Amino acid sequence: MSIKIPQLLNRPDVLLRGNFACAGCGLSIAYRTTISALENPIVVIPACCASVIQSLHPNVTYNVPTLNIAFAAHASAASGISRGKKRRGEKVTTVVWTGDGGTYDIGVSTWSGAAERNEDILHCCYDNGFYSNTGAQRSGATPRGAVTTTTPTGKTEKRKSITRIMMAHDIPYIATASVGYPRDLYTKVKKAAQIEGYRFILIDAPCPTGWNSDPAITRELGRLAVQTGYFPLFEVENGKLTFSRRSERVRDPERRKPLEEYLSKQGRFKQMTSEAIKALSKDLQREWDLLARFE
Ligand SMILES: Cc1ncc(C[n+]2csc(CCOP(=O)(O)OP(=O)(O)O)c2C)c(N)n1
Ligand code: SF4
Numbered sequence: 001m002s003i004k005i006p007q008l009l010n011r012p013d014v015l016l017r018g019n020f021a022c023a024g025c026g027l028s029i030a031y032r033t034t035i036s037a038l039e040n041p042i043v044v045i046p047a048c049c050a051s052v053i054q055s056l057h058p059n060v061t062y063n064v065p066t067l068n069i070a071f072a073a074h075a076s077a078a079s080g081i082s083r084g085k086k087r088r089g090e091k092v093t094t095v096v097w098t099g100d101g102g103t104y105d106i107g108v109s110t111w112s113g114a115a116e117r118n119e120d121i122l123h124c125c126y127d128n129g130f131y132s133n134t135g136a137q138r139s140g141a142t143p144r145g146a147v148t149t150t151t152p153t154g155k156t157e158k159r160k161s162i163t164r165i166m167m168a169h170d171i172p173y174i175a176t177a178s179v180g181y182p183r184d185l186y187t188k189v190k191k192a193a194q195i196e197g198y199r200f201i202l203i204d205a206p207c208p209t210g211w212n213s214d215p216a217i218t219r220e221l222g223r224l225a226v227q228t229g230y231f232p233l234f235e236v237e238n239g240k241l242t243f244s245r246r247s248e249r250v251r252d253p254e255r256r257k258p259l260e261e262y263l264s265k266q267g268r269f270k271q272m273t274s275e276a277i278k279a280l281s282k283d284l285q286r287e288w289d290l291l292a293r294f295e
Helices: 005-009 026-036 071-087 100-105 108-116 162-167 182-193 215-227 259-263 274-292
Strands: 041-045 066-068 093-099 122-127 173-178 199-204 234-237 240-243
Touching: 026 093, 026 122, 026 182, 026 199, 026 215, 041 071, 071 093, 071 100, 071 108, 093 100, 100 108, 100 122, 100 162, 108 122, 122 182, 162 173, 162 199, 162 234, 162 274, 173 182, 173 215, 182 199, 199 215, 215 259, 240 274, 259 274
Parallel strands: 041 066, 041 093, 093 122, 122 199, 173 199
Antiparallel strands: 173 234, 234 240
16 A cells, blocks of 8 residues: 555645646646645745646635746745745745746746845746646757647757756755655755745656656656756755765766666657757756756
8 A cells, every 4th residue: 555645744635636637747746745845835826737737716626825826926926925924923935836937938037036035935846848738838948859839840949957047046945856756855845944045946747748658657757867867856055066866876977877768758759860869968968067067
């Protein structure tokens, strides 16, 4: 019998039955793991799949206080909540919960301002690498070569490095995590919750519907992303970067699983030629090298 996080924590589930998430949805695993780790969370959600899966009014499947807000307003709204609660002496964790569209693209101005002011906010981005709820369009997080409805032959540009953009804001805590390693994600959220100021966690969250992958292998895809070097796990504390144990292990490209093992399990990469895979590998290694400069 499998034991679920709420049972382990002896508290009610934060995401109730009857939600609209697709089978194997990485976002719902990421949400449940993250929000379960927090005491008194208040969650601010802009337009994205997370605002859709909660169900239709008057029903709601989020079991914590939640504010749905326009795309370009998430971190501004969260700033007001965080300051208001502090003024009243109420101890809460104000969370911004966005997709990659709301973090990499639409919504940059709101979080960049809040990060520059070092607002007391935990910003979590579940990254599925495209705009899933509006029909799988490309985003700044879409990797080179991936098919989306607006890149039908594969994206020709590289994926944006949101963590390096965040680093330029000199915020106290940045981490990457994956639904493939929920314990690592849980530990990082717990750590972030103890820190004051703007904190950012990027969570690799496979989307079987948009990636055209088997819903049963969502966690496996998360682990493969790390083991192939596609998605490095690390933390940045006050500007100093440390690769997490599982990524430190595959720092040497020779020790990584072949990238093809990860790509071949997703329909969005099916059309990639060996040249295109080489170009993607080059992007990935370049990002590793740039990150390593911050160690
Ligand atoms: C200013 C604005 N532009 C566009 C939209 C339409 N829209 C709603 S959700 C969405 C995509 C969200 O993508 P992402 O943040 O990656 O979350 P996901 O859908 O993948 O969960 C878009 C383009 C909108 N609501 N507001
Ligand atoms: S489209 Fe993707 S991210 Fe959205 S609910 Fe379905 S599996 Fe989750």
